[in-house]
Amino acid sequence: xxxxxxxxxxxxxxxxxxxxxxxxxxxxxxxxxxxxxxxxxxxxxxxxxxxxxxxxxxxxxxxxxxxxxxxxxxxxxxxxxxxxxxxxxxxxxxxxxxxxxxxxxxxxxxxxxxxxxxxxxxxxxxxxxxxxxxxxxxxxxxxxxxxxxxxx
Amino acid sequence: xxxxxxxxxxxxxxxxxxxxxxxxxxxxxxxxxxxxxxxxxxxxxxxxxxxxxxxxxxxxxxxxxxxxxxxxxxxxxxxxxxxxxxxxxxxxxxxxxxxxxxxxxxxxxxxxxxxxxxxxxxxxxxxxxxxxxxxxxxxxxxxxxxxxxxxxxxxxxxxxxxxxxxxxxxxxxxxxxxxxxxx
Numbered sequence: 161x162x163x164x165x166x167x168x169x170x171x172x173x174x175x176x177x178x179x180x181x182x183x184x185x186x187x188x189x190x191x192x193x194x195x196x197x198x199x200x201x202x203x204x205x206x207x208x209x210x211x212x213x214x215x216x217x218x219x220x221x222x223x224x225x226x227x228x229x230x231x232x233x234x235x236x237x238x239x240x241x242x243x244x245x246x247x248x249x250x251x252x253x254x255x256x257x258x259x260x261x262x263x264x265x266x267x268x269x270x271x272x273x274x275x276x277x278x279x280x281x282x283x284x285x286x287x288x289x290x291x292x293x294x295x296x297x298x299x300x301x302x303x304x305x306x307x308x309x310x311x312x
Numbered sequence: 313x314x315x316x317x318x319x320x321x322x323x324x325x326x327x328x329x330x331x332x333x334x335x336x337x338x339x340x341x342x343x344x345x346x347x348x349x350x351x352x353x354x355x356x357x358x359x360x361x362x363x364x365x366x367x368x369x370x371x372x373x374x375x376x377x378x379x380x381x382x383x384x385x386x387x388x389x390x391x392x393x394x395x396x397x398x399x400x401x402x403x404x405x406x407x408x409x410x411x412x413x414x415x416x417x418x419x420x421x422x423x424x425x426x427x428x429x430x431x432x433x434x435x436x437x438x439x440x441x442x443x444x445x446x447x448x449x450x451x452x453x454x455x456x457x458x459x460x461x462x463x464x465x466x467x468x469x470x471x472x473x474x475x476x477x478x479x480x481x482x483x484x485x486x487x488x489x490x491x492x493x494x495x
Contacts, residue, residue, distance in 0.1 A: 184333050188337075206347055210327070210330035211323075211331075213334070215323055217326060234315065292314065
C-alpha cells in the first residue's frame with residue numbers, strides 16, 4: 161500500500177514538474193492560453209500564469225521530495241479543480257481554446273477534462289494517504305502503536 | 313491548520329518561483345500588460361462572417377481583400393509574400409511574424425525603402441491586432457496607393473496567427489531576406 165502511495169505521489173509530482181518545465185520556454189503563450197479561458201481579469205493574467213507555473217514547480221518538488229505532501233497534493237487538487245471547471249466551462253460555452261497544459265497548443269477537448277479529473281482524483285488520493293503533519297522518521301519499532309496512550 | 317499554512321507557503325514560494333521563471337523565460341509574459349483572450353481582442357473575428365460587425369460609418373471605409381491565416385502561412389513559409397505589421401511599436405517589439413516590416417499608420421521614417429522591399433513580392437499581407445482590421449486596411453490602402461498591386465489583410469489579425477500555431481506558424485516563418493529592414 162505504501163508503495164502504491166509513493167508511486168502516486170511521484171507520478172503526480174512528476175507530471176506537474178513536467179507540465180511546468182514545458183511552459184517556461186514560452187510563458188507569453190501560456191499567458192495567452194490562460195487569457196483564453198476568460199475566467200481571470202486581463203490585468204491579472206500574466207501574474208496568474210506565472211504563479212500557476214511556479215506553484216506547479218513548488219508543489220511538484222515537494223511531492224517528489226515527500227515534504228509537506230498533504231499540503232502540496234491539496235494545492236494541486238485545488239489547481240486541478242480550477243482547471244477542470246475552467247476547461248468544462250469553456251467547452252460548454254463553445255470556446256475553442258488550447259488547454260496550455262503542457263506548453264503545447266493541443267486543443268482542449270472533453271478528453272482533456274477527463275485527464276484532469278483523473279489527476280484530481282490522484283491528488284486527492286495522495287493527500288488522503290499522507291499524514292497531516294510533516295512525516296518524521298519513526299523510532300517506534302514496527303508492530304507497535306506510533307502514538308501510545310500516556311502511562312497512567 | 314498546519315496543512316493550510318503549508319499550502320500557503322507552497323503557494324507563496326510557487327508564485328515567487330513562477331515570477332522568477334517568467335523573468336528567465338526566452339518569451340516571458342509581460343507582467344504589466346493585460347492579456348486579452350483572442351475573443352476579447354477581436355482576434356479570429358476580423359472580417360469573419362460569424363463575427364459581429366463593427367458599427368458602419370458613412371462613407372464605408374475601404375477594405376482590402378482578406379487572406380486566411382492558412383493561406384498566409386503557406387506563403388510565409390515559401391517566402392512568396394511580404395508581411396507588414398501595422399500595430400504599435402510596443403506590440404511589434406513584443407512579437408510579430410518573423411521578417412514582417414513595421415509600418416504603422418503614422419508612417420515609417422524610410423517608407424520608400426520599405427515599399428521598395430515589398431515590391432519584390434508578388435503579394436503583400438498586412439495585419440494588425442484590431443477587431444475591425446481598420447488599421448491594417450488603412451496601411452493596405454496606403455501601400456496600394458504607393459503602387460503595390462496585390463495587398464491583402466490577414467483575416468483574424470495577429471491573434472489568429474498566434475492562435476493557429478501550426479507547425480511553422482506561431483509568429484514565425486522562414487527567413488525571406490528582409491532582415492535589414494526588420495527593426
